[in-house]
Amino acid sequence: MSEFTLNINGKQKTVNVDEDTPLLWVIRDTLGYTGTKFGCGRGLCGACTIHIDGEATRSCVTPIDNLDEDVELTTIEGLSVENPHPIQEAWLEGDVPQCGYCQSGQIMTAAAFLERNPNPEENDIDTAMKMNICRCGTYPEIKEAILTAANGSLANKGGSDE
Amino acid sequence: MGKLVGQPIKRVEDNRFIKGEGKYTDDFNMPNQTFAVYVRSPHAHAKINSVDTSAAEAMDGVVKVFTGQDIADAGLAGSICGWQVDFKNGDTMKEPPHPIMVADKVRHVGDPVAMVIAEDKYTARDAAELVNVDYDVLGAIVDPKAAVEDGAAQVHDDVPNNTIYDWELGDSAATDAAFENAHHVTSLSYHNQKLVPNAIEPRAALAHYDANEDKYTLYSTSQNPHLARLVIGAFVLAIPEHKLRVISPDVGGGFGSKIFVYNDECGCLWASKQIGRPVKWTADRSEAFITDCHGRDHVTDAQMAFDADGNITGLRTKTYASMGAYLSNFSTCVPTYLHGTLMQGLYTTPAVHVDVTAVVTNTVPVDAYRGAGRPEATYSIERLMDTAAREMGMDPTELRRKNFIPAFDGVEQPGYQTQVALQYDSGDYETNMDKALQVADYESLKATRDKAKSEGRLVGIGFSTFIEACGIAPSAVVGSLGARVGLYDAASIRVHPTGKVTIHSGAHAHGQGHETTFAQVVADAFGIGMDDVNVIHGDTENVPFGMGTYGSRSLAVCGSAIMKSVDKVKEKGARIAAHKLECSPDDLEFANGAWTVKGTDKSVGFGDVALTAYVPHDYPADEEPGLDFASFYDPANFVYPFGTHICVVEVDKDTGEVDVTKYVAVDDCGNVINPMIVDGQVHGGVAQGIGQALYEGAVYDDDGQLLNGSMLDYTMPRADNFPMFETDKTETPCPHNPLGVKGIGEAGTIASTPAVVNAVMDALSDYGVKDLQMPLTPERVWSAMNSNGNA
Structure with missing residues (x-):
């Protein structure tokens, strides 16, 4: 000890x-x-x-x-003391979590990634997030939320479902 | 549609999850708690000669070590099987014991033989390694089909040929005749492989016996705390039900694996009384791999017979279903009443026969896993359909269209009676498929595929039009089929004096968003805001007896109980309002949160009525105060969601790697309460189904060793494995519950696995590959392509 x-x-x-x-x-x-x-x-x-x-x-x-x-x-x-981190805001906006258990880890990985790469392409996001497993399968919502946070504007979502 | 129902209302739960403030079982602690670690068998099948705990007990910080012998000496059994499925000839199902810890023999890698309890988890773990067990290793049986053969290792003493039951459904004579006269027969043989659920939160328990109050408390990662209380109290530990409180807090994923009462938590509860201190246990991941109930594990031969015009004339399947080494709570009903009964699919097949033999093997016990029997049925049917279409030179959508059950709403037109017991409630399969074809732009897709193939690229399109039965279930029906529990659900609505509302729900969410969707329904019903309603669930002390959340049932069954309570509140509210407005309740209508005298503007609001109910100064003489009702709802039928999934893949010629490039899902779950949550459930379900098709599968060697029992070796789908899913809906209401809703939690998994495999087979159509066994790893695909035969 x-x-x-x-x-x-x-x-x-x-x-x-x-x-x-x-x-x-x-x-x-x-x-x-x-x-x-x-x-x-x-x-x-x-x-x-x-x-x-x-x-x-x-x-x-x-x-x-x-x-x-x-x-x-x-x-x-x-991660955020007074106001939610943009990642957390995007997570709320995008209705990301399901059971919630993996989400702390997802958010921490995403926050560090966005700090390094504030304007990511979808492929960059996949690569950065692929070592965080979500068994509920919230991957599409995570990706959209990261694009939203990167975009800097909640009203103008990046990426698309199509 | 109200202001909230049907809207993508943001999830109430997310506020705590995004800050790490969810409270899961391992996050709880009790004063003076101890930590438990189980000593588990490293062998799949062995006789226990002796268990020497002396070194472990001598270690500093060890409180106590218990063994299987202690359990036997205490006269205890273990977790039970909750569904009796007897043999075809009427003989009773075999029900081998499943003690909390074993004393005589271990029957799978992971079978617990001892339990070390220590002051901290590191000491418990170190001491567990000092428990010395002398084993005589026996031969193991792993393959479900081989398990029934003479000479196979016998898992239990009184289960001859490892056979738990044999069972059939449908008309074998009519089906055999259909096959004899068939113009074309399509056959498939495959292993619907054993899957490991791997919820990211491992199972955990925190158990406490309070001697002063003579009361037990169990925090558990359970999907159904009341069921756990009933089974543990009444059937395992003989604890009077009112002295056992089970609390399921936030639960980190279940997918079925956390439905069952496991011996692990029973052991903790029993031990806490023996030592007089709380006992905390959390599985580690390798332990989860060898103790969480696995899914699927069916070896199946399936055939479809067609006439010269492509009409299906018969379907028959024979399945050997592994139960694993012991019978888990619902294991026996999964291959029978959740699988055999789905063999109609959404087709008008006139002759169906299903034959199932359930066996024990020296592997981890098997029970419900997302879909529970319906993925296995859908895989058989939908793989046969696409394969038959290719064999007969027909478009797979046209083959389906030809055979679809015609549209029916269950109101003007009756429900559809299948050949395999179930009566479907409502469905419009052709409209749904047409919508999917439109969303996917099928004509364009075909052109793209054909062009790619002409350029030497292996692109394929696969279909799956599925139906499933969920929202289990009518209690009398399942009781007559061997269930030992009813399958209703319950909810209380408590209106508070200031007009706020609490829903006490017998369901329990582990990702489904009930705190949001149930609130939406009730807020709309009373004309109040989302912020005026909250949901309480998970604590047996706080909610009425419900059956919990699994089998895509909570909205259809618990939601219906909620609506019954809503109706009771409104009915009494009308009488109170009528008294205040000096009229008859029949003169009133309820809208926008108020009771109004019809044709006037005389009204009294929901809040006013609530306050009056609790401050009953000017009040109807024969009316009790209060506005608080519990209801129980027993469904009239299962509910039957359906849909069309279309998968496009590209197979890499050089590596055999399969890339899912496009995925379209058009699902019909009846009326939709929150489309965002529905989409999330579909995404998650599809992800798991793609996982089975391409990546997952428990691999055992002949000695029963699980070779890929870690997250490194058991491949789960990750963020970069999927395209963005394209989802859409049709809405064919359920005719038999108040909300008109069906279930959606498992639909994605049920539909997707065959859609993916069908797409790969389409991509490889020029290679003469007859079939591919899941998971379709690059090695399997490449080998099949390069050997011009079976994988």
């Missing part, structure tokens, strides 16, 4: 856990941020996606002692 101080969602938190504890469990069990989800434990489904310095990362395969000093962790709870 060791002490670690994390910079998470804009706050400093100190935890006392085994060095090889995956970040996912520190986030969920020790810190109580339950918005990040467990799906596979092997980095294959994306439900556990958080941001480390703004980059989408699979927390279930990231041991806590692999973190560099002073990195900023963001979970779904910290």
